Amino acid sequence: MSTGSFCVSFPIIFEDGVFWLLRIRCPPQESDLKSEVWEHSLRTFAAVSSMIDSSVTTIKYVQTHSQIPVPTVHFYDSGYDNVFLAPYIVMDYIDGLPAPWSDIDLENEKQSTNFYSQLCGISLAMSKLRFRQSGYIQSISSDPPIIGALHEWDGKQHGSFQRAIDYYRQLVDNYWKHACGGCTTKATLPNDWNWTVALSEEKDLFTAYLHRSCLAKLEKHEINNEFCLRHIDLKFRNVLVKGEEIVGVLDWDECSCVPVWV
Amino acid sequence: MNVLAFRSGYDPVPFADREERDKCIKIFSQLESDGGGDMTISRNYYSEAATLARFLETSLLPYRVWFASEIIEYLFQPGRPSEDDYRSLMEYALEEKLNVIDSIFLRKEATVSASS
Numbered sequence: 551m552s553t554g555s556f557c558v559s560f561p562i563i564f565e566d567g568v569f570w571l572l573r574i575r576c577p578p579q580e581s582d583l584k585s586e587v588w589e590h591s592l593r594t595f596a597a598v599s600s601m602i603d604s605s606v607t608t609i610k611y612v613q614t615h616s617q618i619p620v621p622t623v624h625f626y627d628s629g630y631d632n633v634f635l636a637p638y639i640v641m642d643y644i645d646g647l648p649a650p651w652s653d654i655d656l657e658n659e660k661q662s663t664n665f666y667s668q669l670c671g672i673s674l675a676m677s678k679l680r681f682r683q684s685g686y687i688q689s690i691s692s693d694p695p696i697i698g699a700l701h702e703w704d705g706k707q708h709g710s711f712q713r714a715i716d717y718y719r720q721l722v723d724n725y726w727k728h729a730c731g732g733c734t735t736k737a738t739l740p741n742d743w744n745w746t747v748a749l750s751e752e753k754d755l756f757t758a759y760l761h762r763s764c765l766a767k768l769e770k771h772e773i774n775n776e777f778c779l780r781h782i783d784l785k786f787r788n789v790l791v792k793g794e795e796i797v798g799v800l801d802w803d804e805c806s807c808v809p810v811w812v
Numbered sequence: 813m814n815v816l817a818f819r820s821g822y823d824p825v826p827f828a829d830r831e832e833r834d835k836c837i838k839i840f841s842q843l844e845s846d847g848g849g850d851m852t853i854s855r856n857y858y859s860e861a862a863t864l865a866r867f868l869e870t871s872l873l874p875y876r877v878w879f880a881s882e883i884i885e886y887l888f889q890p891g892r893p894s895e896d897d898y899r900s901l902m903e904y905a906l907e908e909k910l911n912v913i914d915s916i917f918l919r920k921e922a923t924v925s926a927s928s
Contacts (some may be wrong), residue, residue, distance in 0.1 A: 663839070666828070666832070666835065666836050666839050667839050667843070669825075669827050669836075670824070670825065670836060670839045670840040670843050671843055673824045673825065673826075673827075673840065674824070674840060674843050674844060674847065674853075677822075677824060677853055718865065718868050721868055721869070721871050721872070722868060722871065724871070725871035725876075730909045733906075733909065735906060736906075737903075737906045737907060737910055739899065739902060739903060739906070743899060743902070744895045744898065744899065745880075745895060745898040748898075748902070750877070752902065753877040753880065754876075754877060755902075755905050755906070755909060756877070756880060756898070756901060756902050756905050757871075757876055757877045757879065757880045757883070758871070758905075759901065759904065759905035759908055760867075760880060760883045760884065760887065760901070761867070761868055761871055761883075762908070763883075763887055764864045764867050764868055764883065764887065765864075765868065767860070767864055767887070768861060768864040768865065768868065771860065771861040771864075773861060773865075778822060780822050780823075781826075784826045784827050785826075785827055786827060789827075808822045808869070809822065809865065810822050810853070811822060811856065811859075811861055811862045811865045
């Protein structure tokens with residue numbers, strides 16, 4: 551059994567030596583919903599289900615449109631009305647170790663270059679999967695695939711957008727509104743105010759203000775309205791390695807189409 | 813840790829720590845070139861638009877306030893921002909918040925008076 555922040559996985563071993571993997575998405579607990587832990591994830595059960603649907607669809611899309619090694623999904627249930635009372639996916643077990651636990655030595659120049667070259671190749675392949683709008687891949691029964699809205703940390707929908715600048719405007723607007731709503735500080739700061747003692751809601755307002763400044767600068771640029779696939783957590787732990795070869799890329803939850811800014 | 817890249821928007825090398833980032837962009841650039849592409853992604857990686865876009869995507873992160881000092885450095889000045897910089901920017905932010913609230917209030921007031 552292995553556990554992640556939001557999932558727990560079990561191997562399924564068949565008599566003929568075939569291995570599958572059962573990955574169960576842990577449902578949010580009441581206490582989680584109120585804590586910061588879930589701030590960056592999806593707060594509503596419906597949003598989690600939608601994200602699991604998209605995760606499976608994305609894996610299938612990546613499998614058919616690129617050489618990126620991903621596990622084959624055998625079946626899944628994105629709802630909560632099942633034996634686990636939680637969304638789950640049953641997929642191939644890939645014979646490999648997460649990169650941090652593999653024998654790859656990143657201090658070794660040759661091994662490190664080889665490993666990074668493979669990762670860059672995967673990233674390049676993902677950047678070539680282009681879309682006309684932002685959001686989650688919802689269906690691949692048509693070409694181009696159907697893209698739906700992203701779900702933000704509070705369950706709100708984001709997009710879908712066909713113009714990159716609209717995507718960024720809503721990001722900034724949502725953050726600004728959230729920060730303004732949470733900050734009760736008066737216009738005049740106390741004399742002893744400084745960043746170290748600032749309240750977290752003040753820091754949020756401050757950062758959201760900086761984001762508004764970034765947006766104002768970004769709006770002066772001409773941004774290409776092309777979108778590509780972005781794996782939200784392409785970290786070593788999600789990369790399976792056998793020997794020195796990458797044999798699998800895991801965790802396609804929250805993978806989405808985002809502006810490619812070129 | 814390369815906090816800028818972690819879970820931010822599109823980034824060709826999200827797996828690379830800060831010290832590995834340049835090396836990885838070079839590898840990515842080589843692969844783009846080998847594939848007969850025009851190297852647009854690696855060429856634009858350090859551009860203003862790409863950097864700003866990556867900053868904006870951090871609003872989706874739970875620890876987005878960590879990026880404040882990097883953004884200030886990038887937007888306003890070379891070097892680390894002083895406490896005075898933070899203070900004056902915080903005052904601007906509060907002022908901006910009040911302006912926005914005022915404008916919403918005025919808009920609501922105008923709507924009410926128009927409908928009556």
